[in-house]
C-alpha cells in the first residue's frame with residue numbers, strides 16, 4: 001500500500017453504543033486498517049492495556065505534551081473530567097506511508113480532524129433507541145451511576161451532532177451487521193479487501209444497518 005495515499009477513518013458515537021466492540025471486530029477482519037491509540041488521563045478499566053487501548057498518562061504529562069504540540073486534536077470529554085487526544089505520531093507517519101488509520105474519537109475531536117483532513121471518512125454509530133445506551137452501559141458494568149449519568153447526558157447531545165458525519169450506521173442488536181455495513185463503506189472508499197473473509201456471518205443476509213432516513217451523504221470536500 002506504500003505507493004497509495006493513506007486515508008483517515010473516524011468512528012464516533014455516544015458512549016455505550018458499541019464503538020469499541022465494532023472496532024475490535026473491524027480490526028480483526030481488516031489487516032490494512034491500523035488503529036490510532038489515543039492518549040488519555042482517564043484511569044484504565046479492568047482489562048484495558050496501556051499502549052493498546054490507550055496511552056494512559058497523568059494529567060501533567062498530557063498538559064506538557066499538549067503544549068509541545070504532540071496532539072493532532074485533544075479535548076476534555078464528559079463534563080470536563082478527563083482529557084483525550086490523538087497523537088501526531090500515531091497518525092501522520094502512517095498516512096505518509098500510505099496506511100489507513102482509524103480514530104475512535106468524539107464529535108468535537110472529529111470536527112478538529114475534519115478541519116485538518118477534510119477528506120477523512122467519518123462514520124457515526126447510533127443506537128436504534130436511546131434507551132439502548134443505558135442498557136449497554138449497565139451491561140458493561142464499568143461506570144459508577146454518576147459516571148453513567150454524565151455519559152448519557154453527553155450522549156444525548158452527541159446524538160444531535162450526527163449530521164456532521166458522512167455515514168451513519170445503526171448498531172441495533174446485530175453487531176455483525178454493523179461491522180458489515182462499515183466494511184462496505186470502507187471498501188467502497190478504496191480500502192483493499194482481505195483475500196478471504198475470516199468471519200462467516202459477514203457474508204450472510206445481514207442488511208446494512210444504515211438508519212432509514214439517514215442515508216449516507218457526502219459533504220463537499222469529503223472523499224467518497
Ligand code: ADP
Nearest residue numbers: 015016017018019020021136140172173174175
Ligand atoms: P462504546 O465503546 O461505544 O462505549 P462498547 O463497545 O464498550 O461501547 O459497548 C458497550 C456494551 O454494549 C458492551 O458491553 C458491548 O458488549 C455491548 N454491545 C455492543 N454492541 C452491541 C449490540 N449490537 N447489541 C447488544 N450489546 C452490544
Ligand code: 5GP
Nearest residue numbers: 038039075077084085086104105106108109
Ligand atoms: P472511553 O472513556 O469510553 O474510552 O471514551 C470516551 C470518549 O472519548 C468516547 O466518545 C471516545 O470516542 C472519545 N475519545 C477517545 N479517544 C479520543 C481522542 O483521542 N480524542 C477525542 N476527541 N476523543 C476521544
